[in-house]
Structures are given as C-alpha cells and as structure tokens.
Amino acid sequence: MKIALNLEDWSTRGLILVGLAMLALLFVGPQIFDLFVLLKVILLISTAMLALSLGFIWGFGGILCFGQSVFFGLGGYAYAIGVINIGESTVPILLSVLVPAAFAMMLGYFMFYGRLSDIYLAVVTLAVTLIFYAFMRSTSGEEYHIGSARLMGFNGISSIPGFNWPGFPDSPLWPDDIYYVSVVLLILVYFGLRYLLRTHFGRVVVAIRENEARAEYLGYDVRFYKTMTFTVGAAVAGLAGCLFVNFNNFINPDVFALGLAAQIIMWVLIGGVGTLVGPMLGSVALQMLYNWLGTQKFADFLNTYLVFGAIILVFVLAVPQGLLPSARALALRFLPWVRSQEEQETAARARESAGNG
Amino acid sequence: MLMVRGLKAAYGRIPILHGIDLSVGEGEIVGILGHNGMGKTTLLKSLIGLLRPTGGSIELKGRDITRMPAFKRNLNGMGYVPQGRDIFPNLNVLDNLRIAFAMHKVEEEKILEETLEIFPRLKPLLERSGRVLSGGEQQILALARCLCGSPSLLLLDEPTEGIQPSIIEEIIEILQGLCKSRNLTIILVEQNLDFIASLSQRVHIIQRGRFTSEVSPAQLSDAQMIGEFIGMGG
Numbered sequence: 001m002k003i004a005l006n007l008e009d010w011s012t013r014g015l016i017l018v019g020l021a022m023l024a025l026l027f028v029g030p031q032i033f034d035l036f037v038l039l040k041v042i043l044l045i046s047t048a049m050l051a052l053s054l055g056f057i058w059g060f061g062g063i064l065c066f067g068q069s070v071f072f073g074l075g076g077y078a079y080a081i082g083v084i085n086i087g088e089s090t091v092p093i094l095l096s097v098l099v100p101a102a103f104a105m106m107l108g109y110f111m112f113y114g115r116l117s118d119i120y121l122a123v124v125t126l127a128v129t130l131i132f133y134a135f136m137r138s139t140s141g142e143e144y145h146i147g148s149a150r151l152m153g154f155n156g157i158s159s160i161p162g163f164n165w166p167g168f169p170d171s172p173l174w175p176d177d178i179y180y181v182s183v184v185l186l187i188l189v190y191f192g193l194r195y196l197l198r199t200h201f202g203r204v205v206v207a208i209r210e211n212e213a214r215a216e217y218l219g220y221d222v223r224f225y226k227t228m229t230f231t232v233g234a235a236v237a238g239l240a241g242c243l244f245v246n247f248n249n250f251i252n253p254d255v256f257a258l259g260l261a262a263q264i265i266m267w268v269l270i271g272g273v274g275t276l277v278g279p280m281l282g283s284v285a286l287q288m289l290y291n292w293l294g295t296q297k298f299a300d301f302l303n304t305y306l307v308f309g310a311i312i313l314v315f316v317l318a319v320p321q322g323l324l325p326s327a328r329a330l331a332l333r334f335l336p337w338v339r340s341q342e343e344q345e346t347a348a349r350a351r352e353s354a355g356n357g
Numbered sequence: 358m359l360m361v362r363g364l365k366a367a368y369g370r371i372p373i374l375h376g377i378d379l380s381v382g383e384g385e386i387v388g389i390l391g392h393n394g395m396g397k398t399t400l401l402k403s404l405i406g407l408l409r410p411t412g413g414s415i416e417l418k419g420r421d422i423t424r425m426p427a428f429k430r431n432l433n434g435m436g437y438v439p440q441g442r443d444i445f446p447n448l449n450v451l452d453n454l455r456i457a458f459a460m461h462k463v464e465e466e467k468i469l470e471e472t473l474e475i476f477p478r479l480k481p482l483l484e485r486s487g488r489v490l491s492g493g494e495q496q497i498l499a500l501a502r503c504l505c506g507s508p509s510l511l512l513l514d515e516p517t518e519g520i521q522p523s524i525i526e527e528i529i530e531i532l533q534g535l536c537k538s539r540n541l542t543i544i545l546v547e548q549n550l551d552f553i554a555s556l557s558q559r560v561h562i563i564q565r566g567r568f569t570s571e572v573s574p575a576q577l578s579d580a581q582m583i584g585e586f587i588g589m590g591g
Contacts, residue, residue: 203452203456204456207445207456210445210447211443213407213427214439214443216406216407216426216427216428216431217405217406217407217427217428217430217431217437217439218428218431218456218457218502218506219428219431219432219457219506220428221426221428221429222428
C-alpha cells in the first residue's frame with residue numbers, strides 16, 4: 001500500500017508535528033535538562049511507551065487489557081536477569097521484547113481462540129498481573145534464581161547493569177546516551193505503529209475493532225489478528241520495561257501491582273482512546289501532576305489518590321473521549337480551515353439545505 | 358452445492374430454528390420467504406457460521422462445514438451480504454472493496470476492474486466515503502464487496518429493504534446476469550414478494566423456524582397465495 005505524503009491533509013500535518021516535537025526532544029533535551037531532569041525524562045519516555053502500547057491494542061485493536069503492566073514487568077525482569085547473566089546488554093534488550101511477546105502470544109492464544117468476551121478479557125489479564133505480583137514477592141529465598149541472577153522477592157533486583165555499547169560490556173552508556181537511545185526508540189516505536197496501522201494488517205485490525213462479525217464473514221481470522229495485535233502491544237510494553245530498568249538500575253514486583261495496572265488505563269483514558277499521541281501525553285501529564293501534588297503542602301490533608309479519583313470522574317463525565325480527541329473536535333468546530341475537503345462540502349450542503357428549508 | 362440437514366439454532370436458550378432441511382444445486386437461485394421473526398436471518402447466520410448451530414449438519418460441495426469458522430467458509434467460496442448492508446462508513450468506496458480481498462490478493466486489480474464493470478454505478482463514487490452513500494448505493498456496494506471475495510455461493514439477507522424500485526430492478530438484472538455468466542448459486546431471504554418471485558427458481562416459506570411449504574415463483578403471483586402470506590404472520 002502506498003503512503004502518500006499529502007500536506008493538505010491534517011492527519012499528515014499532525015504526524016509531521018509529532019515528528020518535529022520528538023526530534024526537538026531528541027536534540028534539544030540534553031542541552032537544557034540537567035542530569036536529574038534527564039533521568040526523569042527517561043522514566044517519562046519509558047511510561048509513555050507503555051501508554052503507547054495500551055493505546056495501540058485498546059484504541060485500535062479494541063482489546064481492553066487491564067494487565068498491560070505484566071508485559072512491562074516481564075520486559076524489565078527479562079532484561080535484568082539477562083544482563084546479570086550475560087554481562088552485556090544487546091541480547092537482554094532483545095529478550096525484553098521477545099519474552100513478553102512470547103508470553104502474550106501464548107496468553108492471547110487461549111483468550112482469543114477461546115473467544116473470551118471483552119469483560120472477561122480485562123479480568124483475566126488483571127488476574128495474570130496480580131498472580132505475577134504475588135509470585136515475584138515470594139521469591140526472596142536463595143533457591144529462587146535464574147542463572148546467577150537472584151529474584152530477591154519484594155526487595156527487587158538492584159544494581160542492574162545499564163546499556164553498554166553493543167559488543168563492549170566494559171563501556172557503559174552515560175545517562176545522556178541512554179536518553180538518546182530512549183528518545184530514538186520512542187520515535188521508532190511510534191512511527192512503527194503508525195506505519196503498521198496503514199498496512200493491510202493495520203486496516204484489518206481496525207476493521208475488527210469496528211465490527212468483529214463483519215471482518216469474520218469477509219474472510220479474516222479474527223482470532224489470529226487479535227492475538228497478533230496483543231503480541232505487538234506486549235513487545236512494545238516489554239521494551240518500555242527495559243527502559244524503565246535503565247532509568248535507575250532497579251526493578252521490584254511493584255511493576256506488577258494493581259496501582260500501575262490501573263494507572264496505565266487512566267493515562268490512555270484521559271489522553272484519548274483511539275489515538276497514539278493522546279496516551280503518551282496522558283501518561284506524562286498525570287505523572288507530572290502526581291509528582292507536583294506530592295511536593296505541595298496541601299498533600300498533608302488532601303490525599304493524592306483522592307485528587308486522581310476526582311480527575312477520573314471529571315473525565316468520564318465531562319470529557320469522555322479524552323484530551324486529544326476533544327481538542328480535535330474543538331478545533332474542527334472553531335477553526336473551519338482545519339476541516340477536510342469532504343467535511344467542508346458536507347457542511348456547505350447542510351447549510352444550503354437548512355437555508356432552503 | 359449446499360446440503361443442510363435438520364439444522365437447529367438458538368439464541369441462548371431460546372430456540373429459533375427447529376430443524377431446517379435445504380438442498381441447493383449449483384447455479385440455482387433459491388428464495389426463502391417469511392415474515393419478521395420467523396428465523397430468516399438466523400438461518401443465514403448459521404449458514405455463514407456467525408451463529409453456532411445447536412443441531413444438524415451443513416455440507417458445502419460435499420464437505421462437512423458445520424463446525425467451520427465463518428472466515429474459512431468465506432475463503433471456501435461463501436459470500437454473505439447481511440441485512441442493513443454493513444459497509445464501512447469511514448472508508449471510501451474503493452477501500453470498502455479492497456478490504457474484501459482477504460486471501461485472494463493475487464488478482465486484486467483484475468477482480469476489482471471486473472467488479473466495477475458489473476456495477477458501473479460505483480465508478481464515479483470511488484473516492485466517496487461509505488457514510489454519505491444512499492441506501493441503494495450502499496446495498497450495491499455491499500454486493501460488490503461480497504463479489505470481490507469471488508464467492509461461488511451468495512447469501513443475501515433482504516437486499517431490497519428500504520431501497521428505491523429502480524435500484525431493485527438494477528439488482529435483479531445484475532444477479533440474473535451473474536448467475537448466467539459465473540454460474541453463481543444464490544440463497545435469498547426476503548419479505549418482498551415481487552423481488553423474490555422475479556429472481557428465484559423455487560421458494561421455501563419459513564414459519565416459526567420451520568420450512569412449511571415449497572412453492573414455485575409463479576404461485577407467488579396467485580392472489581390466494583398472497584392473501585395466505587399476508588395472513589400468516591398473525
């Protein structure tokens with residue numbers, strides 16, 4: 001399928017804008033951020049990628065996975081265990097993508113080929129995350145180790161070696177190198193998913209979201225496409241987990257806890273289901289808010305979670321589509337020149353017939 | 358071509374079909390006539406595989422397909438045009454057609470061209486999105502999309518519902534032509550007496566999930582028959 005770069009089209013313009021913003025982040029970031037902020041941004045990029053993975057499978061694949069954090073955690077642990085055993089980071093990075101993907105393929109096989117309905121799917125994925133949480137917390141004993149890496153239970157694995165130059169285990173990457181790697185990976189993942197959505201596979205995935213039965217009688221194996229979508233989402237989440245470990249060389253079972261699982265849903269919900277940029281913005285905005293609330297005086301008497309609960313309520317009731325789609329709708333309403341050709345014609349016809357009537 | 362024996366289907370615990378027997382030969386057009394709620398759509402959904410039958414068997418070209426998933430039935434030559442057209446409102450006409458090339462991508466352009474020859478009405482609409490088409494245009498698009506999958510057996514669910522007479526005429530002509538040129542087999546579900554009479558070679562009447570009688574299309578123009586049909590919904 002050919003990809004036309006039509007500058008008249010606002011979705012193409014949006015894509016270019018996102019690309020420019022990401023490039024700016026890539027090149028300008030290290031010049032203006034000090035080390036502390038830089039590390040913070042690496043963390044935000046990691047969680048933005050996690051939000052992106054759920055935004056893809058939920059917003060485009062129609063799969064509401066309540067346990068996207070299981071793949072995030074698996075990716076993180078796979079990297080940690082791999083790099084401790086191997087002593088070099090190239091293969092562990094691949095492991096952090098492949099292990100969650102393989103696990104998602106297996107889990108997806110049972111869920112989608114068993115024709116599990118949406119609500120059960122959410123429950124099953126959440127249960128899987130919590131099983132991992134309970135299991136990883138109980139691995140403090142010395143008998144729980146994979147190769148030379150001990151799992152360390154609820155204390156978590158610390159002093160995990162970060163990225164090194166491929167093939168040179170003795171030359172680690174400095175934080176600003178890791179920053180570059182993170183931003184480049186985010187750019188690759190975002191545009192990779194965008195490209196995927198424009199291919200035949202992506203169109204079928206969206207067709208299935210719109211109407212499963214229709215896709216089925218047109219000859220598409222819905223079970224296969226859903227399993228593949230789920231797997232792609234898990235791979236992205238796993239890579240995000242790998243970046244997360246590189247942020248402070250530490251991982252513990254809290255990545256599988258209910259808190260993170262619920263937060264990812266919030267990021268996507270507030271950023272906008274059905275977009276890719278929305279969930280990323282949602283994750284950044286909510287985490288910055290969370291950090292800011294933590295430093296405020298009123299945090300003593302106003303629980304942070306209470307504030308978050310209120311935000312969720314406001315969004316579900318007042319901005320159910322999420323930030324990005326609502327902003328888009330507002331722009332369409334008040335800035336007529338951003339409308340597409342067809343919409344302008346339709347609107348003109350509507351005005352005409354209203355005038356006649 | 359298609360052999361159905363004792364087919365039963367249900368929605369949850371409510372039985373809808375109570376043992377349907379149907380045999381359709383190659384190149385035949387068989388009509389199924391019945392009022393709302395008699396099981397017409399349920400029958401077609403069971404045939405294409407969107408509904409799992411609770412009893413009986415379905416054979417396609419001598420092969421048992423009772424437990425085959427819908428997408429495989431499509432790939433084995435069954436095309437389905439559901440009630441209400443069910444096109445993609447957000448895709449333009451061309452993309453609506455392209456999405457039907459599930460596995461037959463090899464000859465995509467050729468089949469697309471042939472299909473547009475059969476449906477010249479679609480040619481000027483290719484860039485238009487599905488949602489702005491009229492009901493009749495949507496019906497024709499749904500039919501064309503189905504043919505892009507190169508089916509040998511076509512299942513049509515009330516193609517005349519809410520469509521202007523001139524387009525109904527057009528659909529009749531197109532379907533008759535296809536049966537001659539491609540030896541297409543059609544199972545047609547309808548409430549529209551004229552439409553079913555002018556297309557089908559024989560007609561089953563379905564009542565409360567059972568075939569109650571088989572009539573010839575000529576009998577459908579019979580005044581007594583019409584009276585009976587109108588009365589039987591009761």
